[in-house]
Amino acid sequence: MHTxxxxxxxxxxxxxxxxxxxxxxxxxxGGNETGGVTTIQFWHRTFTPVENAWYADIVKKFNAAxxxxxxxxxxxxxxxxxxxxxxxxxxxxxxxxxxxxxSIQDAVNAGxxxxxxxxxxxxxxxxIIDSAKPVSAIGDKYYAYPLLLEPQTVLFWNKDxxxxxxxxxxxxxxxxxxxxxxxxxxxPTLKSGQYCISPASDAVTFAWSTVxxxxxxxxxxxxxxxxxxxxxxxxxxxxxxxNYKKLWxxxxxxxxxxAAYVEGKDFGEQxxxxxxxGSWMMSEIGSDYKDLLTKTGIGAFPDATGSTDRTATTLGNxxxxxxxxxxxxKAAGAxxxxxxxxxxxxxxxxxVDTQFTKVPVRQSVQxxxxxxxxxxxxxxxxxxxDDIAPTAIPEPTYPWDVSxxxxxxxxxxxxxxxxxxxxxxxxxxxxxxxxxQQDLPSKAPKN
Amino acid sequence: xxxxxxxxxxxxxxxxxxxxxxxHRRFAYRDGNIAYLLIAPAVVLLGIFVIWxxxxxxxLSFQDWSFYKDPQFVGWRNYTNVLTDPLFWASIxxxxxxxxxxxxxxLVLAFLFAxxxxxxxxxxxxxxxxxxxxxxxxxxxxxxxxxxxxxxYSGGLLNAFLGIFGIDPVAWIGDPAWALxxxxxxxxxxxxxxxxLIMVAGMVDIPGEYYEAAAMxxxxxxxxxxxxxxxxxxxxxxxxxxxxxxxxIQQFELPLIMTQGGPLDSTxxxxxFIFNHFRNDINVGYSIxxxxxxxxxxxxxxxxxxRFVNSERLVD
Numbered sequence: 001m002h003t004x005x006x007x008x009x010x011x012x013x014x015x016x017x018x019x020x021x022x023x024x025x026x027x028x029x030g031g032n033e034t035g036g037v038t039t040i041q042f043w044h045r046t047f048t049p050v051e052n053a054w055y056a057d058i059v060k061k062f063n064a065a066x067x068x069x070x071x072x073x074x075x076x077x078x079x080x081x082x083x084x085x086x087x088x089x090x091x092x093x094x095x096x097x098x099x100x101x102x103s104i105q106d107a108v109n110a111g112x113x114x115x116x117x118x119x120x121x122x123x124x125x126x127x128i129i130d131s132a133k134p135v136s137a138i139g140d141k142y143y144a145y146p147l148l149l150e151p152q153t154v155l156f157w158n159k160d161x162x163x164x165x166x167x168x169x170x171x172x173x174x175x176x177x178x179x180x181x182x183x184x185x186x187x188p189t190l191k192s193g194q195y196c197i198s199p200a201s202d203a204v205t206f207a208w209s210t211v212x213x214x215x216x217x218x219x220x221x222x223x224x225x226x227x228x229x230x231x232x233x234x235x236x237x238x239x240x241x242x243n244y245k246k247l248w249x250x251x252x253x254x255x256x257x258x259a260a261y262v263e264g265k266d267f268g269e270q271x272x273x274x275x276x277x278g279s280w281m282m283s284e285i286g287s288d289y290k291d292l293l294t295k296t297g298i299g300a301f302p303d304a305t306g307s308t309d310r311t312a313t314t315l316g317n318x319x320x321x322x323x324x325x326x327x328x329x330k331a332a333g334a335x336x337x338x339x340x341x342x343x344x345x346x347x348x349x350x351x352v353d354t355q356f357t358k359v360p361v362r363q364s365v366q367x368x369x370x371x372x373x374x375x376x377x378x379x380x381x382x383x384x385x386d387d388i389a390p391t392a393i394p395e396p397t398y399p400w401d402v403s404x405x406x407x408x409x410x411x412x413x414x415x416x417x418x419x420x421x422x423x424x425x426x427x428x429x430x431x432x433x434x435x436x437q438q439d440l441p442s443k444a445p446k447n
Numbered sequence: 448x449x450x451x452x453x454x455x456x457x458x459x460x461x462x463x464x465x466x467x468x469x470x471h472r473r474f475a476y477r478d479g480n481i482a483y484l485l486i487a488p489a490v491v492l493l494g495i496f497v498i499w500x501x502x503x504x505x506x507l508s509f510q511d512w513s514f515y516k517d518p519q520f521v522g523w524r525n526y527t528n529v530l531t532d533p534l535f536w537a538s539i540x541x542x543x544x545x546x547x548x549x550x551x552x553x554l555v556l557a558f559l560f561a562x563x564x565x566x567x568x569x570x571x572x573x574x575x576x577x578x579x580x581x582x583x584x585x586x587x588x589x590x591x592x593x594x595x596x597x598x599x600y601s602g603g604l605l606n607a608f609l610g611i612f613g614i615d616p617v618a619w620i621g622d623p624a625w626a627l628x629x630x631x632x633x634x635x636x637x638x639x640x641x642x643x644l645i646m647v648a649g650m651v652d653i654p655g656e657y658y659e660a661a662a663m664x665x666x667x668x669x670x671x672x673x674x675x676x677x678x679x680x681x682x683x684x685x686x687x688x689x690x691x692x693x694x695x696i697q698q699f700e701l702p703l704i705m706t707q708g709g710p711l712d713s714t715x716x717x718x719x720f721i722f723n724h725f726r727n728d729i730n731v732g733y734s735i736x737x738x739x740x741x742x743x744x745x746x747x748x749x750x751x752x753x754r755f756v757n758s759e760r761l762v763d
Contacts, residue, residue, distance in 0.1 A: 082726040089514040090731075110513035110729045192610075193601040201621070202709045256600035256621025271601055324515055400727055411711055417623060437528055 038331040039070045041095035043085070045078045048283055050353035058339045058346060065338070069331040096326040097336060100319045104135060104143050105397040107321070109443070114322035116142040119333025124341035132361040134394040135317045144319035147340050148351075148358040151388045152278045152395075153212050153313035156264070156285075157297040161273040165189040172274075172299035175306040176243050179274070183252040186273050196252040197274040198259065198266050199244070201414070205261045207407030209278075211396055212313035213240055214406065217304045222406050222431065223398050227444035230431035232406060238420050239304070241413040248414045268292060276301065278316060279357040279384045286355040298380045300388050315359075315392040344368040356381030359389045397445060399438060405430035508736040513729050525736035535737060537712065538720035539744060541627065542696040545716055548631040550691040553642050554684065556635070561646035562672070576644060583640030591704035594633045595620070598705075620706050623713035630701045630714050638694065642687055649683035650676065689749055696745065717741050 044055050052075060059073040074095070076084055088094045089112075100107070107113050116125060117140075125142050132146045159169035165186040173179040183196035190196070200209045214221055218236025223229070247253045258266035267275035268289035275281065285292050301312040320340060322332045339346060344365045351360055351369040356378040360366045366385070375381060396403060409427035412418040418426065434440065508525055510518035529535050560579060564572045582590070597604045598619035606616040619629040657675045666674070677684075699718040702708055708715035708723060715723070721741065725734040 083722075086725060092514075106729045111515040112513065112729075195601075202707075203711060204707065204709070254600050254618075254621075255616070256598075256618035258601055408711065411709075415623065415711065417711055433532075 036068070037070050038068060038328050039072060040097060040326075040328050040331050040335065041074065042071050042332075042335070043074045043076050043095040043098040045081050045099055046075050047078070048280070048287060048354065050283065050287060051350070054350045054353065057349075061346070062335055062338055069328075069334055071335050092325065094323045094325060096328050097320060097322050097332040099147075100144055100321045101317060102135075103395055103397045104138065104319070104321075105443070106399065108138055108143050112324055113143040114324045114326060114329050114332075116145060116322065116333065116336075119322065119329050120145060120337050120341060124337050127341070127362045127364065129361055129363060131315065131390070131392075131394075132317065134397075135319060136361075144321045145336055145341055146317050146319045146361040147347075149315045149317050149361060149389060150279045150358045151313045151384060151392050152209055152316040153276060153301045154279045154281070154384070154388060155299050155301050156267060156275045156277065156281060157299075158267070158270060158273050158292070159295045159297050161186065161189075161270070162297070165273075169297060172297055173302050176302050176304060177306075179302045180246065180250075180252075182274075183247075183250070187250075187252060190273070193271060195254045195258070195272050197247060197276070198257070198272040199247065199253060199274075199276040200261050201253065201257050201411070203404065203407040203411040205407070206410040207400070207403040208314075208395070209261060209276075210240070210407070210410065211403065212311055212393060213301065215393055216301075216308055216310045216312035219308075219310065221393075221396050221398075222402050223435075223440070223444075225444070227398060227435065227440040229435070230402075230405075230428045232409070232427060232431075233424050236304070237406075237424065241410055241420050241423070244410060244414040245416070248416075264289070267296075279388070280354070282357040282380060282384075283354040296380075298383050300383075311388075311391040311393055313388060313392045314395045315389060316395060348372055357384060359385050398440065399434055401434045402431050405434070504735050505739065508732060508739055511730045511732050513731070521732065525732040526740070528733055529737045529740055534712065534715075535720065535740075538715050538717045539741070541713075541715065542717045545627060545631060545634075545698060546692050546695040548628065549634045549638070549695045550688065552631075553635050553638050553691060554687060557639060557642040557646045557687075558680075560639070560643045561650050562676075564643075564647050565650045576647065579643045580640040582636050583638075585637070587637060587700040588704060590633050590637055591701050594629075595705050598629055620714075621710055623711045626706055626710055626713045630698075630705055633701055633705075634695065634698055638691065642691065645683060645687060646680070649680045653679045685752070689752055692748065692752065693745060696748075717744075 042059060046052060047055075055075065056073060059071045062069075062071055085094065085098070100113075104113060120142070125145075128136055128142075128146065132149055135149075136142055136144045136146050155172050157169070157172050162169040162182070165182075165188075167182045167185050173182050179197070186196045200206050211221055214232075214237065217240040218232075218234055220231055222232050224231045248255075258271050261277055262280070264275060264277060264281040264284045266272050267277075267281070268285060270292075279298075282296070282298060285296055303310075303312060320336050322329050322336065326332055341362075344362070345368065347360060347365045348368050351358060351365070352372050352374050356369070356375060357380075360369055369375065370381075405427040408430075409418075409423040412423040412426075413420050417423075507518060509520060509522060511521050511525075512518040560575070564575050567575070598606075600606060600616055600618055600621060603619075605619065609615075609617065617625060619625050653676065657679075658671055661671050661675060696716070697718050698716050699722065702714040702716055702719050703722070706714045708719050718741070721734050721737045724737065725731065728734060
C-alpha cells in the first residue's frame with residue numbers, strides 16, 4: 001500500500017510539475033531586468049503601413065540611443081487587440097507600455113493605468129495642449145500621453161464624380177439638405193454597384209462615430225449632465241435618425257456596407273461619391289490609391305441646419321499608457337518621454353507620412369510638422385487641423401453600453417426595423433439599466 | 448452495461464468454488480497501481496486546465512474583478528444582471544433558431560449523401576467521401592472570408608449571379624432578415640463532411656442480411672429506409688443530434704468574422720454575446736456568469752435530448 005501511494009504521489013507531482021511548466025510557458029508579458037539593462041514590453045496596434053514603420057523605427061532608435069532600457073516591440077493586429085490584451089491582463093502579463101484609444105475614465109477607475117506624474121517629467125506633461133487634456137488627465141493626475149488627435153467624422157468626396165453630376169466639387173455639402181440635393185443629382189449618373197454615399201451603417205459604428213452628430217443635432221450627448229437619465233428623446237435625435245433613414249430609403253447608400261467605416265476601400269475603388277470616415281482615411285488614400293489623392297475633396301461633416309454653430313465630430317485619439325502593474329514603470333516612462341514627449345523631430349515623420357491627417361498634441365510638434373517641406377503639398381491639412389479639429393468635442397466618458405444603445409436605435413430606425421419612438425424607448429430602457437447597474441450618477445464628471 | 452451484467456450471468460452458471468477462483472484470478476490480474484499511474488496525467492491536466500478554472504470561474508462569477516484590483520464580492524448581482532438582460536435571452540433564443548436552421552438540414556443532407564455513398568461503387572464512393580470531407584479541414588476563418596466575398600453586396604458572386612436574372616442585389620449579411628441564414632449556410636457546409644462520414648460508417652455497419660430479407664419480402668427503397676436503415680441508425684443520429692446541437696449553439700467564429708454579430712444583433716449567437724462582453728467590459732463577472740448560465744442551458748438541453756431519444760444497444 002505504501003509503495004502504491006508513493007508511486008501515485010510521484011506521478012501526481014510529476015504531472016503537476018509538467019502542468020505548471022506548461023502554464024508558465026506563455027508569450028508576451030511584463031519586462032525584467034538582466035545585467036543592468038531593463039527590458040520592457042511595448043505593444044501597439046497594427047495601423048497603416050507608414051504608421052507601423054514609424055513605430056518599429058522609433059523603438060529601434062530608442063534602443064540605439066541608450067543602453068539602460070531595452071524596448072521589445074510587439075505589433076498586435078487591431079482586431080485581435082482586445083482579446084490578446086484581456087488574456088495578458090488576466091494572466092498578470094500585460095505589457096509595460098501600450099497604446100490606448102478612447103476615454104481613460106473606465107481604465108482609471110479599474111486601476112489599470114499607472115500615473116504618469118513622477119515617471120514622465122512635469123515639463124513634458126505640461127506641453128499637452130488643452131484639447132488633449134480630457135483624454136490624458138483626470139484632475140491634476142496624468143494617466144496617458146497622447147500621440148495624436150484625429151476627427152472621427154469627416155466627409156470625403158470624389159471630385160470627378162461630383163463634377164460629372166454638376167455638383168460643386170470644390171466645396172462639399174454644408175448641410176444635410178445640401179447632401180440630399182447632391183445625392184439626388186449624383187445618383188442618376190452612377191453605374192450599377194456605385195452609390196452616392198458610404199456612411200456608418202451598423203450599430204457599433206453608429207455608437208462611436210456619430211456622437212459628434214448627436215451633439216450637432218441636439219446640443220448634447222446621450223446622458224443628462226448629472227448622468228442620472230438618458231437624454232435622447234428629443235427632436236434633434238429624432239431628426240438625425242430620420243436623415244439616415246432617408247439615405248437608406250432613397251437608395252443613396254448601399255444596403256450592405258461596401259467597406260468598413262474606418263477604411264477607404266470603397267472610396268478608393270470609386271464605388272461611392274461621398275465617404276464618411278475619420279481623418280485618417282486620407283493617409284490610406286495617399287498610400288493605397290495615390291491617383292485619387294488630388295481628386296479627393298475633404299470637409300467638415302454636414303451640419304443639421306446650417307446654423308447650429310456646433311461641430312459634428314468627436315476628436316478621437318491614440319495615447320500611450322503605462323500599465324499599473326508594470327515592474328519597470330520608470331523605464332517605460334523614460335521610453336514614452338523620449339519617443340513622443342521629447343524631441344519634436346522624432347514625431348515629424350509620423351505626421352508627414354500619415355498625410356497630415358492627424359493633429360499633434362504639442363505646440364512644438366504642430367509647428368515642426370507645419371514647417372516641413374511636404375506640408376505645402378497637402379492643402380487638406382489645414383482643413384483638418386484648423387477647420388475641423390479645434391471645435392470638435394472629446395469622445396464621451398460614459399460607458400460604451402450607453403453609446404451602443406443609441407447606435408442600435410439609429411440602425412433600427414434607418415433599416416426600418418423599428419419606429420423612431422419605439423427605437424428611442426428601447427434605447428432609453430437599455431441606458432437606464434446601465435445607469436442603475438453601474439451607478440453612473442456617482443461617476444458623472446464633476447465640472 | 449455489458450460489464451456490469453457479466454457477474455450476474457456468471458453467478459447463475461458457475462458453481463461456487465469456480466466463482467471464487469475466477470474472482471481471485473481476475474483480482475490477481477488487476478494492477479491498480481498501473482491504472483492510477485496511467486490516468487494520473489489526464490486527471491492532473493484536467494484538474495489544472497478544466498476543473499480548477501471551472502471552480503475559479505464559479506468563484507469569480509460572484510465577484511467584481513478587473514484584473515487590477517482585488518475581486519469584490521457582489522453576491523448574485525452578476526447573475527441577476529445576466530438573467531434580466533433581454534439581449535442575453537435574445538442571444539439564447541437566436542442560438543436555438545440557428546440550431547433549427549442548421550442541424551436538421553445537415554442531418555437530412557448527410558443521410559441522403561450517405562445513402563448515395565453506400566449505393567455506388569467502391570471507387571466512386573471513395574471519391575464522394577473525399578469531396579464531402581474537404582470543407583471539414585478548411586479553417587472556419589478562411590471559410591468565413593470566402594463567404595463574405597460571395598455575399599459581397601456590390602461585386603459579390605451571389606449577387607452577380609442573381610443579377611443575370613435581373614434580380615436586385617440582396618444585402619445577405621447586411622439585412623437582419625437574411626443574415627442568420629447567410630451564416631447558417633457556411634455552418635452547414637463546414638459541418639456536412641464529418642456528419643456524412645459518421646452516417647456512412649453507421650450505414651455500412653447495418654448487416655446486409657436485413658436488406659436481403661426485406662428484398663425477398665418485396666420491400667422497396669422507402670420501406671427499407673424507414674424500417675431498417677433509420678431504426679438501425681438511431682444511436683448514430685442521437686450522437687449527431689447532440690454534437691450538432693452543441694456545436695451549432697456554440698458557433699462563434701462565423702458571426703464574429705462575417706458580421707460581428709450584426710446587423711442589429713441578428714447574428715449575435717450566445718458565445719459571441721459573451722465574448723463581446725468579455726472584450727468590452729472592464730469587469731469580467733458578467734461574462735463569466737453568462738458563460739456559466741449558458742453551460743446550464745446546454746447541459747439541460749442535452750439531458751432532455753437523451754431523455755426523449757433513449758439510447759439503446761442494437762439487438763443483433
